[in-house]
Amino acid sequence: MQKEGFSPKEIIPIVNSVIVKVNKIPLNKQIAELEKLAPELLKKEKKERDFTLPKLLNAEKGKVVTRFPPEPNGYLHIGHAKAAIVDHEYARIYDGKFILRFDDTNPENAQIEFYEAQKEDLRWLKIEWDEEFNTSDHLEEHYRLAEQLIKQDDAYICVCSTEEIKHGRFHGKECNCCGNTCGDSMDLWKDMLNSSVEGSILRLRGDITCDNTAMRDPTLFRIIDKPHPLHGDKYRVWPTYDFAGAVEDSISGVTHPFRTKEYELRDECYFKLLDLLKLRKPHLIEFARLSIEGMPVSKRKIKPLIENGSVSGYDDIRLPTLRGLKKRGILPEAIKQFVLEQGISKVESSVTFSLVAAANRKIIDPIAKRYFFVKDPVKLIVENAPEKIKEINFHPINKTLGSRTVKTGKTFFVQNSDMKELKVGDIFRLKGLYNVKIKEKNKDVLTEYADENLIPGSAKIQWTTDKFVEMSVFIPHFIYIDEKYNADSLERADGFAEEAVLKLKTDEIVQFERFGFVRIENIDDKITGFFAHK
RNA sequence: GCUCCCGUGGUGUAGUCCGGCCAAUCAUUCUGGCCUUUCGAGCCAGCUACACGGGUUCGAAUCCCGUCGGGAGCACCA
Numbered sequence: 052m053q054k055e056g057f058s059p060k061e062i063i064p065i066v067n068s069v070i071v072k073v074n075k076i077p078l079n080k081q082i083a084e085l086e087k088l089a090p091e092l093l094k095k096e097k098k099e100r101d102f103t104l105p106k107l108l109n110a111e112k113g114k115v116v117t118r119f120p121p122e123p124n125g126y127l128h129i130g131h132a133k134a135a136i137v138d139h140e141y142a143r144i145y146d147g148k149f150i151l152r153f154d155d156t157n158p159e160n161a162q163i164e165f166y167e168a169q170k171e172d173l174r175w176l177k178i179e180w181d182e183e184f185n186t187s188d189h190l191e192e193h194y195r196l197a198e199q200l201i202k203q204d205d206a207y208i209c210v211c212s213t214e215e216i217k218h219g220r221f222h223g224k225e226c227n228c229c230g231n232t233c234g235d236s237m238d239l240w241k242d243m244l245n246s247s248v249e250g251s252i253l254r255l256r257g258d259i260t261c262d263n264t265a266m267r268d269p270t271l272f273r274i275i276d277k278p279h280p281l282h283g284d285k286y287r288v289w290p291t292y293d294f295a296g297a298v299e300d301s302i303s304g305v306t307h308p309f310r311t312k313e314y315e316l317r318d319e320c321y322f323k324l325l326d327l328l329k330l331r332k333p334h335l336i337e338f339a340r341l342s343i344e345g346m347p348v349s350k351r352k353i354k355p356l357i358e359n360g361s362v363s364g365y366d367d368i369r370l371p372t373l374r375g376l377k378k379r380g381i382l383p384e385a386i387k388q389f390v391l392e393q394g395i396s397k398v399e400s401s402v403t404f405s406l407v408a409a410a411n412r413k414i415i416d417p418i419a420k421r422y423f424f425v426k427d428p429v430k431l432i433v434e435n436a437p438e439k440i441k442e443i444n445f446h447p448i449n450k451t452l453g454s455r456t457v458k459t460g461k462t463f464f465v466q467n468s469d470m471k472e473l474k475v476g477d478i479f480r481l482k483g484l485y486n487v488k489i490k491e492k493n494k495d496v497l498t499e500y501a502d503e504n505l506i507p508g509s510a511k512i513q514w515t516t517d518k519f520v521e522m523s524v525f526i527p528h529f530i531y532i533d534e535k536y537n538a539d540s541l542e543r544a545d546g547f548a549e550e551a552v553l554k555l556k557t558d559e560i561v562q563f564e565r566f567g568f569v570r571i572e573n574i575d576d577k578i579t580g581f582f583a584h585k
Numbered sequence: 586g587c588u589c590c591c592g593u594g595g596u597g598u599a600g601u602c603c604g605g606c607c608a609a610u611c612a613u614u615c616u617g618g619c620c621u622u623u624c625g626a627g628c629c630a631g632c633u634a635c636a637c638g639g640g641u642u643c644g645a646a647u648c649c650c651g652u653c654g655g656g657a658g659c660a661c662c663a
Contacts, residue, residue, distance in 0.1 A: 063643050264659035273661035292663045511622050564623045
């Protein structure tokens, strides 16, 4: 508009006067007029939102490299899944490379079993990596770079106590070690590596008065005299996260490293280190941690529960670990969908589990077989019951799932809660079978056969015959409420399932009609269910 | 205390960089209806949001200043 010589200032008054005129016309005439002039403006079309991740800055097809850098110190949870999925997804979108890197530079944390366990978790998520390595395998290179920093006098050895260092950093005061020359530091560094000196650390010469406290001469290397799960006693000087993370991202060619936003303050340190080392600088991106309401992710909260037996282990269905989610019948595809829906914003938020459930339901509803499970069963007798051999489909729409055949007599079991809703004289339908009329409600419920025609609006409830299978379904609830462990977080629903569930195998996810989606597990020949969601 | 990040309906999220196409997206939840031999799915409708206060501008969710609220960091843990 301005290009054509008009300015908004000139046009706005004209527009305003026209609006006044148009508004004087009755609404229905306005609509009629618009219908003639531009009918397309009257339709409001629904926009579809796609859940692809936003474009990456400085990204070129074929040249994007991402990485997922877990510390092998536990099983992966939904938070890891977010990082891994985002990393993996970007590499895929840009035809790039995705690296799995174990950040195992603290022998006190790294544990041998978790290298493989985490890979299993990733494979279950259907995440494949193009390259895999351990940061601990690059230690010699880290040492070389450390020495480079010392030679440049950009780092120095500090032998002060933790307390002194803390104090100095807090008040922005240098310690005496800061005056160490590069010669001094190099000698002390060699001592760290080769002798049994204790307590020395290598510190970056940052800025002890910097507003960003992460820059107040952060620790780059420290001594940890503990055998490493992969390298044993070979090394005792280990890089900290600040050093190892920056260096590894750079030298392994990562172009777009992602991390959670609690590291944001360390960005400055990250880039300063790479500057001093004359290494390539990747494009760092931070996002908020992902947390699900009532399902804590932190080890601080989960570990005690495992140790005191409040939960069965890291695969407890109340936990947001990948193993826990798997156990309750959440599919990896649903987790991926859920994560991508959340995107990579920096807003700290707590998401309801129903978003996970919705994603999962969308996938399993069309393919999950339906079965009858009767919670808190009561006996139901049908007078004049015709003996039937009835074939009932496993799915209302998806006929390829087949059917089962049930032989019925006059004894059934139905849910106590359903019977409470009905009174003597009511007619309801044994779902898939026929109608019955309630005659008496005592300990058992006495009914009589009441025709087979469908009665619109009547209750249709699930049932079993007297050939039932006793089983329990475990239902998870919030494990933490207001920062407190919820002792009622695991509910057990006991009841009778129809005989056909005996043919189910471990890991099958079915729907118990009017109950919910349940993953089946055969434990010691006893069939058990784990509740996923409604 | 200091520094940094964040603030869009009940819950998430798009839009914020680069002001106008935003009487604000999509999902989920909830409510009502339709449909259905499930309380599931599907379909339709509805509710509810730019934290607050100033400023800049013809025009602000978007830019500036301030306030408030939430989070993070101030580790020899990542």
